[in-house]
Amino acid sequence: MADILDVAIVGGGPAGQAAALHLAGRGLDIAVIDEQPRPGGQILRQPPASFTVPGWLAGRGYARLKHQLARFEALDDIRWLGGCSVLDLAPTMDGLSLLAATPGGISRIRARHVLVATGCQDLAVPLPGWTLPGVMSAGGIQAFVKSQRFIPGERILLAGTHPLQLIVAEQVVRAGGEVAAILFAQPRAGMIATAMRHPLIALRRAPDLAAAASAMATLRRAGVPVRFGAPLHAISGMDRVTGAVTGMGEIACDTVGLCYGFVPQSALPRMAGARMHKAGPAGGWACAHDHWLRSSVVGLSVAGEALGVAGAAAAAAGGAIAGIGIARDLGLFAPEQAERMARPHRHAFDTHRAFAAMLDSIADPTGHLPRPDAETxxxxxxxxxxxxxxxxxxxxxxxxxxxxxxxxxxxxxxxxxxxxxxxxxxxxVGRGDDPGFTARFPARPVAIGDLAESG
Amino acid sequence: MKRVDVAIVGGGLVGCATAWRLSTAGASVELIEAADINAGASGQNAGSLHFQIERRFLENGDALAEQASSIVALSRIAVEDWRGLETALNADLHVSMAGGLMVAETADHVALLERKATREQREGLKVRTIDGDAARAIAPYLSASVLAANHSADEGHADPRTVTPALAAAARAAGATIRTHSAVHAIGRRAGGGFTIAGNGFSLHADQVLIAAGAWTAALCTLANLHMPLYPVALLMNATERTAPMVPHLVQHVGRRLSLKQTHAGNLLIGGGWPSRLAQLPGGGFDLSRRATMIPDSLSGNLRAAIDVVPAISRLNLIRSWTGVTAISADQLPIVGQVPRMPGLWIAAGGSAFTLGPTFARLVASAMAGGPSEALDIVSPARFEHLNGFMG
Structure with a gap:
């Protein structure tokens, strides 16, 4: 590997791929680093290479993303560093330095430019019973179903405020699983009213609304109840989940998927000292950025959910903008040329982020989160x-x-x-301006023996 | 204007413990802290109760080692202070004094150990030198590379997360006022004695002032127009995931930078004086308001030393590394006591202040009330009086 890379991209999801596609083929030293062995991110979580999953993510909504993934996988001048966790990100005199746990040990990677496109994670929601085996995030259930067609439960209850749970439930049902019910804590009238307030935004993303409607139809055909104004209060069970206490009474299930929204994976920009601001209503921290998605740290750009959770389409558009911006900073494009290239992506970025903002208000968990009890x-x-x-x-x-x-x-x-x-x-209690925890090394736990200097 | 007997600047271990001692004795006390209680080195250090002479005193030749060995007199007192602290505060501070081992891996290190033990025995500290097999009999987790060790039966560790908050609670209960998120901006001498202390939104008169603000102490001394030769140092510490009890002792190394222990919760804490890099101000100088950055070689070197001495650590996960900022003085010994040219102004800073903190606090509180102060002579700021010939 070059002594110092031109660009290190952390995250091989839609944002990282889009950036790589704009930077490839220009004689740059580029590496894309991801915790998963194969690219795709959470949205296109690939089965292990030795698996065959028939009809993997066959849905229409995934077609564009799969096309981009195929183009990314065909690139031959990008180094793919799969199965690598970035532990540290710090600015240096001439760029940034990353420390990564790789399958071959700890590796220090230096790069003039780093793009953080690390995605998001499900909001963890503490409520009575949430530590019982059988309680998962909806995203966790989806990861199993997507990558391995494995359904992690016999009878799954989904509960929360985020419409994604409809999609997860549909995927479970299509994979042959049983969904006990889908509970939205907020009333349906409020959700529809929010969407109606932004008809143009909703219209521009008609395929997504159609996907939700189609999911609803599939679920109705399968006899899965979808309830609104139905909060989850507690999860019951002794050694594992046996049911849930809800606004609709007790519901028997052996698995509960919680779906109250998503928070950015913000550890790396925080460790690097980038300026952050509060992310959406679900919480977490988003990275502050300029017109080219550059953070307050020289050489560090961000794209995708690290900017605030807005979905795969916004991530791909943002990745393209950030990639073009980095190429511009490296002197590969004149400013006007870069601006011209970025224009369609900026348009898509703004459209998708407007939709995400609407989705944020529809899915806003504020006031709908279950209440922990003293021992939770x-x-x-x-x-x-x-x-x-x-x-x-x-x-x-x-x-x-x-x-x-x-x-x-x-x-x-x-x-x-x-x-x-x-x-x-x-x-x-009126202390909403708290800057949160100081980010500490390492971003992921790592074996002491791997980090020690060789004996 | 509010008037108190003593104003204390700094809400760390020494400040809170002194506030507790003074208010228990009937003095009116106001403690002023710029951030939260326990936010600095008192809460960030790794909780060693080390009574043997520290390796840092031994690595710069015999002259400094000889001078530093006088601190053993204070360590002996500190053993008793720690033994009584949980009872006195009626709080669980996770004090464990199951003994400590300072190990050696080479013949040179063994010679260093023997010279150190001679000094300690001369000062009355109970330390014995044992060979590697004897050390492994006490501590089976030690590696075969350990050739010898000094064993002190009194050493151990306590929980830095709980000690200072417990002291602060005891001080409050005894009547002390504790003001947090209040930076001090002015320390002025009053005609006729006493001081005025002022900051954002407060000012008060105090007969005596104690500055016990760790790495910030030198800067606060400038408010009183004094030089105090204290220099900030940023030290790396590392925590493993929690694991079953395996290391009941404090483990240190005489020839390498290593201190290691297992907390009450089960994490192994690994430190020993490996530096991080302090943030700098654009025009020069260190910026203590910004985070220090980790030096990669410090991390890998510290973990290597830990694995060499306790091989089982290799398979454990590291879950957190952090840096605490403390201060060291020009001669490495702490600076504790009254400034001769400014009666009523007291200093307590300069490192070792977790182990020795409760003792410093008890002695300073007693001396402030007119009690004897001979035990503090070896750490008195009087030894730097020459620096303040044009100050004050």
Whole structure:
């Protein structure tokens, strides 16, 4: 590998692919780094290379993304570093430095430009019973179904506020699984009214609305109840999930998928010291950026959900803008040329982000999140209860002080799961301006033996 | 204007412990902290209770080692202070004093150990030198590369997350006022004695002032027009995932930078003085308001030293590395006591202040009330009085 790469792209999903497609073929040293062995991101999560999954993501909605993926996989001047976790990202004198855990050990990668396109994760939602085996994020269920046609339960209940749960339920049903019900905590009237307030935005994304409608039809045919104004209160079971306490009464199930929205994977830009701002209503942190999606850290660009969760189409458009911007900064395009090339992508970016903003208001979990009880674990890495955290909040400290006092956020996930819940609680008592946890190395747990200098 | 007997600047271990001691003795105390209680080195350090002479005192020749060995007198007192702290505060601080081993892996290190133990025994600290097999009999987790060790039965660790908050709670309960998120902007001497302390939205009169603000102490001393030779240092620490109990002792190394222990929760904490890089100000100088950055060689070197001494660590996951910022003085010894040319102004900073903090606090509180202060003579700011010949 070159001593210093021209571009390192972290994330092989739609945003990272789009950027790579704009940067490839120009004599640059480029690597694309991803935790999964194969590119695609969460949206096109590929089966392992040794698997054959008939009719993998055959739906029409995936066609464009699959076309882009095929073009990306055909590139021959991009180094694909699959199965690699980036542990650290830090600015240096002449670019940025990444530390990655690769299948062959720890590797330091230096690059003049880095694009962070790390996607998002499901919002973790603490509620009574959420640590029972059988409780998953809707995205987790979808990952199993998409990549391996594996249905992680006999009878799955989906609950939350985000319309994605309709798509997940449809995929489960099509793969032969049973969905007990889909519960939306918010009333349907409010969702429709929000969409009606933005008819043009909705119209431009008619295929997505059609997909939701088609999912609804599939679910109706399969006899799956879809309920609105039906909050989830608690999950019951002794050793694993046996049911859920809901606004519709007790529902028997062995698996619950929680679907209250998504938060950006923000660890890397935060570690690099980029300026962040609050992401959408589900919480989390989005990276502040300029016209070319460059962050406040020189050489660091961002695209996709790290800018705020807006879906695959916005991610692909943003990836293209960021890729063109990096090529421009490397002197490959004149400013006017870059602007011309970026124009259609900017249009798509704005359209899709407007739709995402509408979806955010439809799916807004604020006021619809289940209430933890005193013993509910908010931080499940370190077993810190809701009661303990409320006690620490009363002492008046910042999120970092509460972390130090209670161990909330000190575990293996580095606060990825508990930070949004803690910041919500701080917001409830008028401390919504808390900057959150200080991002710590490593972004992912890594074996000490791999990091130590050779003996 | 509000008047108190003592104003304390800094809400770390020493500040909170002094506030507790003073208010328990009936003094009126106001403690002023720029951030949160326990936000600095008091909460960021790895919680070692180390009573043996530290490796950093031994690596710069015999003259410095000789001078530093005098601190053992304070370590001996600190053993007793830590033994009584949980009872005195009626709080669980996860104090564990199951003993500590300072190990050696080469013949040179073994010689260093023996010279160190001689100094310590001369100062009355109970330390014995044992060979590698004897060390492994006590600590089976140690590697075969360990040739010898100094064993101190009193060493151990406590939980930095809980010690200072417990001291702050005890100080409050005894009547002290604690003001957080309040930076001090002015420290002025009053005609006729005493000081005025002012910051955003507050000012008060105090008969005496203690500055116990870790790496920020030198800057605060400039508010009183004093030089204090304290220099910020940024030290790396690492935590593994939680694991079953395996290391009950404090483990240090006489020839390499390593300190290692297992917390009450089960994480192994690995440190020992590996540097991080402090943020810099554009015009020169260090910027303590910004985060220090990790030096890759510090990380890999520290973890290598840990694996060499405790091989089982190799398979554990690292889940967090962080940097704490403390201060060291010009001669490496802490600076604790009254500034001779400015009666009523007291300093307590300069490192080792987790292990020695409760002792510093007790002695300073007693000396402020007119009690004896001989035990603090070896760390007194009087030794730097020459720097303040044109100041004050």
């Amino acid at each position: 674990l908010l931080c499940r890495c370190e077993d810190v209860s809701f009661e303990t955290i409320c006690g620490a909040i009363e002492q008046g400290g910042s999120a970092n002080a509460i972390k130090l006092a209670t161990r909330c956020g000190m575990g293996a996930c580095q606060g990825r799961n508990c930070e949004p819940a803690l910041l919500r609680l701080l917001g409830d």
